[in-house]
Amino acid sequence: MHPIRKQRLVLVSLMVVLSSVAIGLVAFALRDNINLFYPPADVIAGKAPTDRTIRLGGMVVEGSIERSETELDTTFWVTDYEGSVAVRYSGILPDLFAEGEGVVAEGMLDAAGTLVATQVLAKHDENYMPPEVAAALEGKTAPAERTALP
Amino acid sequence: MIPELGHVALIIAFVLAMGLAVVPLWGTMRHDIAAMNMAPSLALGVTVFVGMAFALLATSFLQDDFSVAVVAANSNSLLPPIFKFSALWGNHEGSLLLWVLILSGWMTAVAYFSRGLPLEMVARVLSVMGMIAVGFLAFSLLTSNPFERLLPNTPLDGNDLNPLLQDPGLIIHPPLLYMGYVGLSVPFAFAIAALLGGRLDASWARWSRPWTNVAWGFLSLGIMLGSWWAYYELGWGGWWFWDPVENASFMPWLMGTALVHSLAATEKRGVFRSWTVLLAIFAFSLSLLGTFLVRSGVLTSVHAFASDPERGLFILIFLALVVGGSLLLYALRAPSVASRVSYTGVSRESLLMVNNLVFTVATIVVLLGTLFPLVMDAFSLGKYSVGPPYFNAVFVPLMALVMPFMTAGPLSRWREDSAKRWLHELLMPGVGVLVVALVLASLGRDGFNIWIALAVLLAGWVALGVIKDLWRRIASAPDGELKWRRLTPSFMGMTLAHLGFAAVVLGAVVVTQGNQERDLRMAVGDVEELGGYRFELLRLGQQAGPNYLAEQAVFEVTRDGQIIAGLVPEKRRYFASGQIMTEAAIDASLWRDLYIALGEPIGEDAWAVRLQYKPMVRWLWLGSLMIGLGALVTALDRRYRSQAVRKPVPTSGVAGLAG
Numbered sequence: 001m002h003p004i005r006k007q008r009l010v011l012v013s014l015m016v017v018l019s020s021v022a023i024g025l026v027a028f029a030l031r032d033n034i035n036l037f038y039p040p041a042d043v044i045a046g047k048a049p050t051d052r053t054i055r056l057g058g059m060v061v062e063g064s065i066e067r068s069e070t071e072l073d074t075t076f077w078v079t080d081y082e083g084s085v086a087v088r089y090s091g092i093l094p095d096l097f098a099e100g101e102g103v104v105a106e107g108m109l110d111a112a113g114t115l116v117a118t119q120v121l122a123k124h125d126e127n128y129m130p131p132e133v134a135a136a137l138e139g140k141t142a143p144a145e146r147t148a149l150p
Numbered sequence: 151m152i153p154e155l156g157h158v159a160l161i162i163a164f165v166l167a168m169g170l171a172v173v174p175l176w177g178t179m180r181h182d183i184a185a186m187n188m189a190p191s192l193a194l195g196v197t198v199f200v201g202m203a204f205a206l207l208a209t210s211f212l213q214d215d216f217s218v219a220v221v222a223a224n225s226n227s228l229l230p231p232i233f234k235f236s237a238l239w240g241n242h243e244g245s246l247l248l249w250v251l252i253l254s255g256w257m258t259a260v261a262y263f264s265r266g267l268p269l270e271m272v273a274r275v276l277s278v279m280g281m282i283a284v285g286f287l288a289f290s291l292l293t294s295n296p297f298e299r300l301l302p303n304t305p306l307d308g309n310d311l312n313p314l315l316q317d318p319g320l321i322i323h324p325p326l327l328y329m330g331y332v333g334l335s336v337p338f339a340f341a342i343a344a345l346l347g348g349r350l351d352a353s354w355a356r357w358s359r360p361w362t363n364v365a366w367g368f369l370s371l372g373i374m375l376g377s378w379w380a381y382y383e384l385g386w387g388g389w390w391f392w393d394p395v396e397n398a399s400f401m402p403w404l405m406g407t408a409l410v411h412s413l414a415a416t417e418k419r420g421v422f423r424s425w426t427v428l429l430a431i432f433a434f435s436l437s438l439l440g441t442f443l444v445r446s447g448v449l450t451s452v453h454a455f456a457s458d459p460e461r462g463l464f465i466l467i468f469l470a471l472v473v474g475g476s477l478l479l480y481a482l483r484a485p486s487v488a489s490r491v492s493y494t495g496v497s498r499e500s501l502l503m504v505n506n507l508v509f510t511v512a513t514i515v516v517l518l519g520t521l522f523p524l525v526m527d528a529f530s531l532g533k534y535s536v537g538p539p540y541f542n543a544v545f546v547p548l549m550a551l552v553m554p555f556m557t558a559g560p561l562s563r564w565r566e567d568s569a570k571r572w573l574h575e576l577l578m579p580g581v582g583v584l585v586v587a588l589v590l591a592s593l594g595r596d597g598f599n600i601w602i603a604l605a606v607l608l609a610g611w612v613a614l615g616v617i618k619d620l621w622r623r624i625a626s627a628p629d630g631e632l633k634w635r636r637l638t639p640s641f642m643g644m645t646l647a648h649l650g651f652a653a654v655v656l657g658a659v660v661v662t663q664g665n666q667e668r669d670l671r672m673a674v675g676d677v678e679e680l681g682g683y684r685f686e687l688l689r690l691g692q693q694a695g696p697n698y699l700a701e702q703a704v705f706e707v708t709r710d711g712q713i714i715a716g717l718v719p720e721k722r723r724y725f726a727s728g729q730i731m732t733e734a735a736i737d738a739s740l741w742r743d744l745y746i747a748l749g750e751p752i753g754e755d756a757w758a759v760r761l762q763y764k765p766m767v768r769w770l771w772l773g774s775l776m777i778g779l780g781a782l783v784t785a786l787d788r789r790y791r792s793q794a795v796r797k798p799v800p801t802s803g804v805a806g807l808a809g
């Protein structure tokens with residue numbers, strides 16, 4: 001074969017092999033590793049899957065944080081003012097995690113509808129709100145009786 | 151008065167940049183030497199006035215002029231002076247000014263160091279950079295004026311700088327990162343200038359190459375510092391989160407890696423010319439995309455300063471213009487004549503091509519993962535997040551794929567080589583590395599670890615090729631004398647960078663596999679064992695800082711009865727914002743880090759504590775440092791200085807083949 005043609009053949013086959021590997025990897029990785037975001041109202045309405053990791057976002061309900069005296073377990077409620085979901089987390093919470101502030105929790109729902117979180121993300125500074133949380137809260141007001149724990 | 155002067159300086163810089171974007175380019179079309187000769191002075195003018203604006207804004211910060219909006223929002227009278235200064239770029243408006251300042255610095259450097267290049271080339275390059283400066287100065291002036299005043303409602307004191315950013319890492323991380331980000335505009339400008347002039351030859355590649363290497367080196371250093379900062383400042387002990395904003399800087403780096411290697415082939419052999427131009431366009435486009443992602447507030451990140459749709463739109467339009475315009479130009483002007491330089495499947499060219507393919511694919515998969523949530527959201531298909539497992543699953547195999555080729559790369563010959571020679575050179579050392587890898591990986595506490603074995607194998611394999619090549623260079627003289635002078639800066643830089651890459655891979659895998667972490671409640675007197683070390687909480691205390699009050703926990707770390715370190719992690723409360731910050735305590739060494747961070751207090755005398763044992767985590771940053779410095783060293787090579795000749799030098803018959 002002519003050297004240049006041979007060269008092209010090698011190049012093209014390399015590209016084909018590599019892109020198929022890449023596409024395979026991407027498809028495989030995307031299947032299991034993307035998490036969908038749900039506001040609390042959707043979780044209560046049963047729209048969130050219970051067999052895979054989800055992200056839950058909203059505001060931490062005032063007065064709902066309960067810390068264990070002896071362990072690192074914490075439970076709190078997250079609300080979007082239309083519903084609240086309990087979150088259980090064992091570990092160290094971020095510095096800016098606080099009542100009445102925005103939060104995103106990642107984990108799986110258990111049978112009782114509590115989110116068992118593997119990761120809790122809070123905002124990074126005073127003025128900042130995670131976009132998902134901001135969108136979830138948009139247009140929803142916070143009447144006092146609805147923020148109360150169910 | 152000072153802010154107004156700054157604003158005026160910025161406007162003058164904008165006008166000068168417009169001149170720079172138009173006049174020299176017009177000169178190249180009309181062959182007007184005077185117009186082309188104006189380019190360096192205009193570039194210098196832009197730099198002087200942007201520098202003035204920057205200095206004046208810095209003055210406002212240092213003088214606590216809270217009538218200036220960005221100062222009021224990001225500084226505080228209690229802030230130590232050095233942080234008042236770095237607060238300048240701890241916000242959207244100021245960091246944009248830094249962006250422009252660094253861009254103009256690069257322009258001036260190009261003007262100064264390219265005096266030996268053909269006048270038309272210099273004029274085109276500087277004009278293209280002038281256009282970029284126009285875009286960003288307009289962005290700054292129209293949507294994010296750093297000199298906006300809060301009059302008459304001037305606050306008495308400022309809101310303070312985000313405590314996360316009150317750290318020495320922030321003083322140098324953004325400037326270094328921007329040096330890299332913005333520096334990629336230089337190879338971009340060279341590529342566009344070459345397309346405009348229709349000259350795409352080896353001398354073009356040789357002019358562009360040192361700039362590319364330097365920019366890429368700075369980008370490496372900037373990313374390294376960011377990772378290091380996140381490690382000690384965020385209190386989780388992680389060093390890479392695949393956060394969209396990290397990806398925003400990582401994608402230009404990946405593309406830049408391909409570009410640096412492709413340029414080598416173009417310079418030495420005249421191959422991959424169109425491809426190299428395309429890479430230069432993409433690398434800079436990705437750094438613009440990064441700017442868009444970070445500045446538009448579409449992302450959830452520590453770097454997302456402001457969510458202002460107007461700003462996002464501006465950058466998106468600018469991005470579309472740059473990418474669209476340069477691709478159009480590429481389509482019209484890319485060399486139509488295929489390269490007549492041939493090479494065989496077994497040659498250095500092929501190996502460089504493997505590098506290019508892998509790094510391009512890596513860029514694409516990272517891009518996919520980064521943009522996927524944005525695209526889904528834009529089409530209202532749900533709010534997704536793509537986490538580290540995706541990136542690890544696609545990225546790690548790609549890196550593992552490229553490493554076996556990295557060994558043969560430096561050893562191989564241009565044009566034609568033989569697999570038999572590679573085998574001869576590398577068989578015995580390869581077997582040696584394999585044995586070492588198997589032995590080392592079995593020594594761990596938990597028995598044989600396949601991932602560590604693979605990492606040692608691949609990293610050792612890369613290091614080996616590099617060292618063998620080094621030895622071959624200095625020892626191959628027949629009289630047995632060591633020829634140190636054969637080690638050119640470009641070779642030394644490559645060696646250093648490849649060794650650094652091996653170190654990063656090894657560090658990344660070992661710390662991921664061998665990391666030990668425990669979150670627990672500890673009271674005074676409690677003792678915990680981790681990684682063979684004994685952590686004892688001695689006492690709790692308080693300590694006042696200049697603008698915060700810290701709760702401290704004093705730990706003593708011992709091993710076999712010997713004191714290793716006293717570690718004092720803190721929980722700080724900043725006065726101005728009331729924000730709480732974790733300050734981790736780290737005992738660092740080459741082989742392991744011990745890391746303690748405080749959570750929240752539990753009960754009266756106890757704290758939630760995170761203890762971590764992180765083996766070889768330093769190798770990550772040490773390796774990245776080697777990569778960055780290696781890239782900078784290559785630019786010192788003498789052959790780049792010999793470009794101080796008016797006429798382009800035809801190199802080994804390649805220039806004659808220019809399309």
